[in-house]
Amino acid sequence: MRRPDPRLWLPVALFAAAPFALMAAGEARDPFLVDTARAYLAPGPDQPFGTDALGRDLLARTLYAAGLSLKVVAQSVVLSLVLALLLGGAAGYAAGRPLDRVIGWTISLLYTVPFIFVVVAILTVLQPGLERAYVVIGCIGWAAPARLVRATVIELRGTRYVLAQRAFGFSPTQILTTTLLPRSLLPAVLSLAYFVPELIGIEVGLSFFGLGAPPPTPTLGRLIYDGLSEFQTAWWLSLTPAGVLLAMTASVLACTHLMLRGHVAPAPTP
């Protein structure tokens, strides 16, 4: 089996480390420190992003919130990946049989219904909270990579080496875990990487619509939403978190490109 270029995993490592770095950077400036004497300060040398109604430092709050948001996204990506490998692998191995049909139907359901509603509905009933957000997002984000895993498994199932394994009496589980799934891992990871900006959007959307971590924990969506009502007087309240969000999406996309280049650039050797 051709090993993927190790550089491929650098963006993944970055993506895994970023939440902690951002949250630590936020905590260093204390996102919770209330100082009413410093309320509504416009961005300046002492407070690069300004302060809010309670005099809390917006840079600290935004960084912390960005870290939190990336953490939820990273967790849901891992969960989606596991689900995509399990369900996509099962569907591919059972292609055409009822199990495949049920999984395929679920995937098309997840595709047709804009999933932010499903996430919103589930979280409203379950009581909002960050620990739940990633489970719900993860349970919904597996659809796209699962399709790829299914296609890869179907493609590989007909190859001679899998046929040989079957002739040697390997069980379907053994064939899946030793041969089929490891080869589906890369396509699944790449498709999820493309999906990360959308997952960030969902995560921010949840807190924007009031389903994120409860206050005083800052979340990107809530920072933007809260700032909207004070547009006229304190523009920086929603603009700075929105800018940080832009930086986040842009760097994620840059990482994805880096990954793709690492994967696509070396000529495929059989």
Next chain:
Amino acid sequence: MIDRAGRPAAARAVKRLVEAAGLLLGVVAVSFLLFSVLPGDPARTILGPNASVEAVENLRRTLGTDRPLPEQFATYLGRLARLDLGRSIIDGRSVGAELTGRFRVSATLGLLAGLMAAGVSYAINLGVFLWPRLTPLYHLTRLGVVTPTYCSGVLAALLFGVLFPLVPLGGYGSADTAWALWLLPAAVAALYPAALMTGVLRQRIREAAASSFVRAAAATGAGPMRLFHATLLPVVAVSWLSVWVNQLSLIFVAAFVLEVIFTIPGVGLLLIRTVQDKDLPMLQGIILVNASFFIGLSSLSETLFDWLDPRRSVDASA
């Protein structure tokens, strides 16, 4: 028209219809189960942890959640069949009536944005095709893929709502809102899909332009304008349109966010209140209306595309 599998087009349309009905039933079941099977009692969720047991019991009776589950589902289906989405538990308004008005606003905004996205991607590609010197314009659109709606929306609202007050933040929704005011939020919602579709269309066109029939058409002396519209566009139109349909659900979500930023009374603004109040019947209604819209849209467009593009049936059965 008959596909490879020997099925006439009508039979495929029926198959799509059955699939759509299945998906719709799935959504109905999910939205029902969401509120009856998940841990957490809806009545308790609505009233909060401090409500008395008696009040919870009362609400449970009003909601019907004290009945056995199959009976609840039957009642629910029966009500839906009569297009009755129930009443808001906060103020007793009819969910159906409230959503009709709200969804019309969101759909106007969403479709306007969708048209803009399609128009922009067509115009940029035509421009770049006619005048290759415009190629940097195409690279510029990539910015749109990077910018989240939250960011572009806040920026647009600040610029045109506060700094140069062209649009009334919070003044949307009154009957006399000029149609021109919808253009700004729609343009912001169109940013991402426009960028994405421009890229897709460009890629498809470049693929098609390399084929021999296009060179043959050029050799007959067809001008670039004719080449683009009569030779290239028909080949790529369907796959471009299907990307457009796929983008619509993202456009709608962006429209909901922008409704909140610009205070436009659509589904998005309703959603915020619904979540705050834990108004479960309203939330069920929002999910059902949106899901049926998108399921209907996707089955309709797939049928249309099958009919428009015979290549699809060959690919599907190959």
